[in-house]
Amino acid sequence: MYWGGAMAGHMGQGVLEEEVWRKGPWTAEEDRLLVEYVRLHGEGRWNSVARLAGLKRNGKSCRLRWVNYLRPDLKRGQITPQEESIILELHARWGNRWSTIARSLPGRTDNEIKNYWRTHFKKKPKSPSDAAEKAKNRLLRKQQFHQQQQQQQSQKQQQHQQQQHEFNFDMKGIMALLDDNSHRAPYISQGRQEIVNTNSNITEEQGYLDTMLNCNTSPAETTAEDILWDGTLWNIDDVHANFSVASATNKTGLYSLVAPFC
DNA sequence: AAACGATCCAACCGCTCTTGG
DNA sequence: TCCAAGAGCGGTTGGATCGTT
Numbered sequence: 409m410y411w412g413g414a415m416a417g418h419m420g421q422g423v424l425e426e427e428v429w430r431k432g433p434w435t436a437e438e439d440r441l442l443v444e445y446v447r448l449h450g451e452g453r454w455n456s457v458a459r460l461a462g463l464k465r466n467g468k469s470c471r472l473r474w475v476n477y478l479r480p481d482l483k484r485g486q487i488t489p490q491e492e493s494i495i496l497e498l499h500a501r502w503g504n505r506w507s508t509i510a511r512s513l514p515g516r517t518d519n520e521i522k523n524y525w526r527t528h529f530k531k532k533p534k535s536p537s538d539a540a541e542k543a544k545n546r547l548l549r550k551q552q553f554h555q556q557q558q559q560q561q562s563q564k565q566q567q568h569q570q571q572q573h574e575f576n577f578d579m580k581g582i583m584a585l586l587d588d589n590s591h592r593a594p595y596i597s598q599g600r601q602e603i604v605n606t607n608s609n610i611t612e613e614q615g616y617l618d619t620m621l622n623c624n625t626s627p628a629e630t631t632a633e634d635i636l637w638d639g640t641l642w643n644i645d646d647v648h649a650n651f652s653v654a655s656a657t658n659k660t661g662l663y664s665l666v667a668p669f670c
Numbered sequence: 671a672a673a674c675g676a677t678c679c680a681a682c683c684g685c686t687c688t689t690g691g
Numbered sequence: 692t693c694c695a696a697g698a699g700c701g702g703t704t705g706g707a708t709c710g711t712t
Binding site: 431432433434468469472473476519523524527528 | 679682683
Binding site: 433452453454455467468471475504505506507518519522526 | 699702703706
C-alpha cells in the first residue's frame with residue numbers, strides 16, 4: 409500500500425510529534441488523493457482518511473473538502489429562483505439550521521446555502537428604497553440569466569416543465585415535512601434567541617405560514633420574523649411589489665403554495 | 671483607468687452532539 | 692455512567708472577483 413509508510417509513522421500511541429497540519433487552499437493533488445481514498449474506502453473516519461491517504465490535512469479539513477467540494481452529487485452553479493424560494497421558506501421555518509435546509513436541496517451544501525443567505529438576506533439594506541431597487545435589479549439579472557439559459561435549452565423545454573412539476577412536488581414534500589412531528593424543531597427566533605412554546609394555541613405550521621404571509625398573526629409571534637423580514641427584501645408586500653418583474657416561477661413558488669392557507 | 675464597495679465562496683474555528691469503550 | 696474521540700454544525704474570516712462610480 410502506498411500509504412503504509414505514512415500509516416506506520418502515525419500509528420504509535422501518544423504524541424510522538426506535534427502534528428503540523430496543512431492549511432489553506434487545497435491543491436489538485438490533495439483533491440486527487442482524497443477522492444481516490446473515498447472511492448476505495450468510502451466516507452467516514454475522517455481522521456483516518458487524512459492519515460491513510462497520505463494527506464497532511466486534519467480530519468475536519470478532509471471532511472469539509474469532500475462534503476463541500478468533491479462530492480460527486482454536488483450541484484454546481486447559481487442558486488435558482490426555486491431554490492431561493494425554498495431557502496427563504498425553510499429559513500423562516502427553521503432559522504439558521506443550514507444543514508437541515510440543505511437536506512431539502514439535493515446537491516447543495518449547508519455551507520453554500522449559508523453563504524448565499526448571508527450574502528443576499530442577512531444584511532440590512534440602507535433604506536427601503538435601496539432594498540427595493542436592489543431587489544429589482546437582482547431579480548432582473550436573475551431573470552435575464554434564466555431567459556438565456558432557457559433560450560440555450562429551448563429543446564429541453566419539456567424537461568423544464570417537468571422541473572416545474574417536480575418543484576411543485578418538492579414543495580408539497582416540504583410542507584409534508586413540516587407536518588411531520590418527527591422533523592419538528594423548536595421555533596427559534598433569531599432576534600430573541602428564545603424558544604417559543606410549541607404548545608401554544610397557534611401551531612408552528614400556522615405560525616410559519618402566517619409569518620410567510622404577514623397575515624393573521626399576533627405581534628408576539630411575528631416579532632422576530634418581522635425583524636428579519638422587514639430588514640430584508642422579502643417582506644411579502646415587497647415581494648408582491650417587486651415580483652412584478654420577477655420570474656413567474658418565483659410567484660408560483662410563493663403564492664400558489666401559501667395562498668390556500670391565508 | 672483606478673478606487674472602492676459588494677458579492678462570492680473556500681476554508682478555518684469553536685462548540686455541541688454522538689458513539690463506543 | 693463516564694469519558695474521550697470522532698463527526699457534524701453554525702459562525703466567521705479572508706482572498707478573489709465583479710460591478711459601480
